[in-house]
Amino acid sequence: MRLRLTPRDDSYYDMFADSANNLVTAARLLVELISDGADRAAITEKIRACEHTGDERTHAIMRRLNESTSPPLHREDIYQLASRLDDVMDAMEAAADLIGLYQLEELPKGIIDQVEVLERAAEVTAQAMPRLRSLKDLTNYWIEINQLENQADQIYRKLLAHLFGGSYDALTVLKLKDVIEELEAAADAFEHVANTVEGIAVKRS
Amino acid sequence: MRLRLTPRDDSYYDMFADSANNLVTAARLLVELISDGADRAAITEKIRACEHTGDERTHAIMRRLNESTSPPLHREDIYQLASRLDDVMDAMEAAADLIGLYQLEELPKGIIDQVEVLERAAEVTAQAMPRLRSLKDLTNYWIEINQLENQADQIYRKLLAHLFGGSYDALTVLKLKDVIEELEAAADAFEHVANTVEGIAVKRS
């Protein structure tokens, strides 16, 4: 009988789940942020705190990777998945930041639809992370993320048409466009996370 | 005599060729779209249909990859090449879409040059795909795609200078800029396809 002296380090799955749960928190804060009467400065602070937490988790994954002798997935896949989860957070934080930076008082109503899609994408992603262990039952995750990305795309294009519809001056269009583009980038970034997971599963198949 | 029981699945090469031919169709439709007197709504519908066909082909490649026991290239390379061909289509469709969304009646003349470069890049890419099998005679493909990308860059910059030359108001500049940026993104995406093919050849060398 051969003993396994270097057990595969399963804590990665928990770390990815933590990162994804942190995205759920940030997405919910974004929903709050754009609600009427929100204390925007305070909520933006909380989103920034999420982003810092996310950075720390990403670095913890990288450090662990440097010390692991037998990580449960290819090193480059762990690296890429951690980076892409981080990209989602960066885009969400940038959107929140720009709303403050540009002192945008009123936001077009369609933005709430954009942000709710992000909230759902974050939840679906967080639910999928524990299934990385077995790489099973991930098909529904990819399908739903794909559908959400398509929805996000349509909402984004409607918002663009609205921005250019004549109600805003050019500088306001520029500012609002930056915000909705960051939110669209966050939706794309969720799809990149799903693509990375799909890529990992494909290699294993 | 040793029988080969699991024949390498060569259908991938045909699938990549199909995807690239679909890009040729879409690029030709773009040329039509911006011609004088074109029925833009009808042509945009056709471009959207190309995009759907492209999506289906990409998914067919992914499904095949999940079932293949010995794909003829690294799994991750097949995955990346399929994704990047898809990126080209997405950028071309987005450009067509924005023209409609922004209700842009007149387009600057330089756009025809941009789109003709895309048509040529699509043709060159489609001609190169069958040579993936042998990974031979691909140098001319890279060189021409590189030259086309440089041309696209120059055309893009001339268009930018034209947009800001004083003939357009700020909102029109913003709209036209979005369109020519998507077309420039399509030219870049063709280069990314070529880089992926180069990367595959480099690994094999």
Next chain:
Amino acid sequence: MRLRLTPRDDSYYDMFADSANNLVTAARLLVELISDGADRAAITEKIRACEHTGDERTHAIMRRLNESTSPPLHREDIYQLASRLDDVMDAMEAAADLIGLYQLEELPKGIIDQVEVLERAAEVTAQAMPRLRSLKDLTNYWIEINQLENQADQIYRKLLAHLFGGSYDALTVLKLKDVIEELEAAADAFEHVANTVEGIAVKRS
């Protein structure tokens, strides 16, 4: 005693160092370019010459890679590192080009901060390249590049707030925004170089 007949080809390290030193030259030219009373046309020409030199070096690395029988790093890592060093140069050259193309006479003062961060990032990158050989002592490089990227981010956001602060008309905002976005893309591209180096080290650990 077994002779090593195919010595590992160490010239790659020198080639990467050359590419990075070329970025230092270009970054210093950018600092000159935006100084008062600079001969902008002449300096932009020099930056373009740097970009051509960079392209030639990138191609030399690719050619060498096609001929190497035992490169000292994974082929795809050499390929990616060369490409990402090239991306930095492309972004810096694009910024210089746009300044000329848009005939921007006066630039906001904050741009000097952006460019000085790039200069420092280029120096740090050039100093790190020789350490690729041993993959040791690279932690400080990643940490400093990360700090520089954070600094660049803050400078970029301050510049954005300044652009929208009411001193510029919409078309000028659009032009200046393009320039500072290319400079921000250069800072991000330095981080991508550092990530690639980190990824190489992680695989080896």
